[in-house]
Amino acid sequence: MNPASAPFLLGERPQLQGLNRPEDFQRAMAGPWLSKTPHFALHHLLEPASRPSRSTRAPGLSSAGDPKAHHPVDKSLENPVDKCLDNATQAPTAGAWDTTEPPRAPVPGVWAGYVVPKRHARRAVTRNLIRRQMRQVLADQHGTAPGLPAGIWVVRLRHGFDRAQFPSAASEPLKQAVRDELQRLVGHALARHGQRAVRA
Numbered sequence: 001m002n003p004a005s006a007p008f009l010l011g012e013r014p015q016l017q018g019l020n021r022p023e024d025f026q027r028a029m030a031g032p033w034l035s036k037t038p039h040f041a042l043h044h045l046l047e048p049a050s051r052p053s054r055s056t057r058a059p060g061l062s063s064a065g066d067p068k069a070h071h072p073v074d075k076s077l078e079n080p081v082d083k084c085l086d087n088a089t090q091a092p093t094a095g096a097w098d099t100t101e102p103p104r105a106p107v108p109g110v111w112a113g114y115v116v117p118k119r120h121a122r123r124a125v126t127r128n129l130i131r132r133q134m135r136q137v138l139a140d141q142h143g144t145a146p147g148l149p150a151g152i153w154v155v156r157l158r159h160g161f162d163r164a165q166f167p168s169a170a171s172e173p174l175k176q177a178v179r180d181e182l183q184r185l186v187g188h189a190l191a192r193h194g195q196r197a198v199r200a
Contacts, residue, residue, distance in 0.1 A: 014109040014110050014150070015109070015110075016110050016111075016112055016138065016139055016142045016148065017049075017109060017110065017111050017112070018111070018112065018113070019049060019111045019112060019113030019152060019154070020113075021049065021050055023050060024049045024050055024111065024113065024152055025113050025115065025154060027045055027047065027152070028043045028044070028045040028113070028152045028153075028154040029043050029115075029154055029156065031043065031045065033156075034189045034192055034193065035185050035186070035188040035189035035192060036158075036185070037181050037184055037185045037188075038159060038181070039157060039158065039159045039160075039161060039178075039181055040155060040156065040157060040158060040181060040182060040185050041155075041156045041158050041185075042153065042154070042155050042156075042185050042186065042189045043152075043153070043154040043156065044149070044151055044152070044153050044154075044189065044193065045151050045152040045154075046149070046150070046151040047151055047152065048109065048111075048150075048151070048152075049109070049111040049152055109150060110142060110147070110148050110149075110150055110151070110153070111151070111152045111153065112135070112138045112148075112152075112153045112154075112155070113152070113153070113154040113155070114131050114134040114135060114154075114155050115154060115155070115156040115157065116130050116131050116134075116157045117157065119160075120157045120158070120159060120160040121157060121160055121161075122160075123169040125169040125170045126161075126169045126170060126174070128170070129169075129170045129174065129175055129178065130157055130178055133175065133178045133179050133182055134155045134182060136179075137179060137182040137183055137186055138153060138155065138186065141186050141190070148190075149190075149193055155182070155185070161174060161177070161178070
């Protein structure tokens with residue numbers, strides 16, 4: 001049995017972990033999206049993530065104890081894929097990144113990655129807001145039974161929000177619009193995932 005598709009027993013729901021290896025983003029985005037909205041696409045790969053070379057921080061929102069927590073730009077969710085996509089016209093295909101490290105043993109569980117290219121959100125504060133909402137919406141969904149299915153989940157910003165409609169870089173209306181659309185994105189993805197499971 002594929003370790004990513006194995007069912008989790010009651011009380012054994014794995015923690016939602018942050019994705020940080022380029023090859024895992026590459027594998028997830030090389031396939032078709034599971035769900036799409038005007039501004040976002042959600043990819044799901046029913047495979048485990050490769051083992052990271054160092055421990056990854058859990059995707060929580062707390063910044064307690066961080067001396068830079070007052071800074072308006074949070075770079076904790078940035079990943080090696082964002083800059084690569086800034087010069088791309090579509091989601092990368094296999095071979096988009098040259099990885100010199102040898103393959104690592106897979107790690108089963110639920111992994112989440114967030115891609116916010118600068119070409120779609122020029123202002124750093126806006127990118128920070130979008131990443132935080134991506135992370136929070138997936139965390140909220142995973143915290144609700146039965147949680148997210150196992151595997152790799154990648155949320156990608158595919159179009160920028162209209163600055164004429166949202167002139168402020170991090171306004172409450174922009175935050176709510178991002179959150180509402182992400183919730184629709186994830187809800188549609190889970191519905192499609194359920195349909196695929198029934199057909200299988």
